Amino acid sequence: MIRADTLQAAPSFAGISTYGLLPHQACLDDESIEYDIGIIGIPFDVGVSYRPGARFGPSAIRQASRTLTLAGGYNVPLAVNPFKFWGRALDCGDIPVIPYDKHEAMDQIERGYTSLLQRNTYTKEFSSTKTGSQSIPRLLTLGGDHTILLPILRSIKKVYGPMTVIHFDAHLDSWNPSASAPTKEAVLTHGSFFYLASKEGLLHNDTNIHAGLRTTLGSLADYEDDDKCGFVRVEAHEIDRIGVDGIIEKIKKRVGLERPVYLSMDIDTLDPANAPATGTPETGGWTSREMRTIIRGLADLNIIGADLVELAPAYDTNAEVTALAAAALIYEVMSIFVQRGPMRLE
Numbered sequence: 001m002i003r004a005d006t007l008q009a010a011p012s013f014a015g016i017s018t019y020g021l022l023p024h025q026a027c028l029d030d031e032s033i034e035y036d037i038g039i040i041g042i043p044f045d046v047g048v049s050y051r052p053g054a055r056f057g058p059s060a061i062r063q064a065s066r067t068l069t070l071a072g073g074y075n076v077p078l079a080v081n082p083f084k085f086w087g088r089a090l091d092c093g094d095i096p097v098i099p100y101d102k103h104e105a106m107d108q109i110e111r112g113y114t115s116l117l118q119r120n121t122y123t124k125e126f127s128s129t130k131t132g133s134q135s136i137p138r139l140l141t142l143g144g145d146h147t148i149l150l151p152i153l154r155s156i157k158k159v160y161g162p163m164t165v166i167h168f169d170a171h172l173d174s175w176n177p178s179a180s181a182p183t184k185e186a187v188l189t190h191g192s193f194f195y196l197a198s199k200e201g202l203l204h205n206d207t208n209i210h211a212g213l214r215t216t217l218g219s220l221a222d223y224e225d226d227d228k229c230g231f232v233r234v235e236a237h238e239i240d241r242i243g244v245d246g247i248i249e250k251i252k253k254r255v256g257l258e259r260p261v262y263l264s265m266d267i268d269t270l271d272p273a274n275a276p277a278t279g280t281p282e283t284g285g286w287t288s289r290e291m292r293t294i295i296r297g298l299a300d301l302n303i304i305g306a307d308l309v310e311l312a313p314a315y316d317t318n319a320e321v322t323a324l325a326a327a328a329l330i331y332e333v334m335s336i337f338v339q340r341g342p343m344r345l346e
């Protein structure tokens with residue numbers, strides 16, 4: 001028999017998969033569990049228009065994330081180690097979602113996310129009755145198709161009010177379903193959730209931004225609907241002219257440094273050469289290097305939470321190329337959270 005305490009440290013290819021081999025706790029089952037950063041999987045993919053399979057995204061990201069701590073986990077460009085820091089990060093497992101009823105699934109996600117967001121932090125730095133401010137955890141969500149952002153924004157509104165969103169995607173995801181949905185059931189999809197979120201008052205009016213776009217349109221009326229959701233648009237090809245610094249500058253200018261902002265990353269922002277395993281692939285996207293640099297460039301923004309969605313691992317290569325990119329993008333955001341310190345809610 002080998003005693004565990006005789007080993008130096010478990011190799012990163014051993015043990016049960018959690019994100020970055022973080023400790024797992026069943027945060028949804030026990031509301032006394034505290035953390036500063038919570039990883040949560042949402043294995044929902046009933047809103048997809050083309051290739052299904054993003055329900056397996058969370059487990060694929062966890063598996064691919066094993067490499068993150070292989071050499072220690074220190075993030076050189078951001079000068080921080082998101083796995084050794086001032087607080088506690090946990091992998092909270094998955095929100096259980098029913099695959100047979102899209103609307104019930106939305107309720108399950110909202111209930112689960114709300115419970116995880118409205119939780120005491122492990123680090124009490126800002127918890128003071130004197131100042132009236134408190135600490136609040138930051139959640140990193142592993143999708144799931146992009147539809148999950150609707151219930152996430154519903155939960156976020158309860159804490160922060162209408163939210164500013166930085167949306168990395170090949171597509172607008174603000175399509176007006178009244179134009180094309182043949183039934184009531186067809187209204188909510190991974191392409192219409194921003195339109196619905198805007199109608200519900202979940203989005204800030206005029207501070208949102210898309211980046212990485214290269215979708216075709218039904219017509220230019222799609223942009224009018226998108227304008228009404230409070231977005232401006234950065235096309236993927238702009239990187240050839242203004243570079244990654246230009247993309248970062250546009251995003252920062254739009255959202256500002258102080259305002260609470262939510263970061264949503266569709267893996268289809270990347271070129272299919274870098275990320276083939278996704279629901280609606282589009283050529284002409286960014287490389288994983290460019291995308292990671294752009295995310296790091298947002299380190300001085302006030303990011304309150306983030307997701308990585310639309311990884312459908314059945315279409316991945318044997319080398320997990322898409323899942324590795326997804327795990328790394330979450331790593332960059334987690335590094336930003338650690339660099340900024342505890343999240344303070346006024």
Ligand SMILES: [Mn+2]
Binds near residue numbers: 169266310
């Ligand atoms: Mn999307």
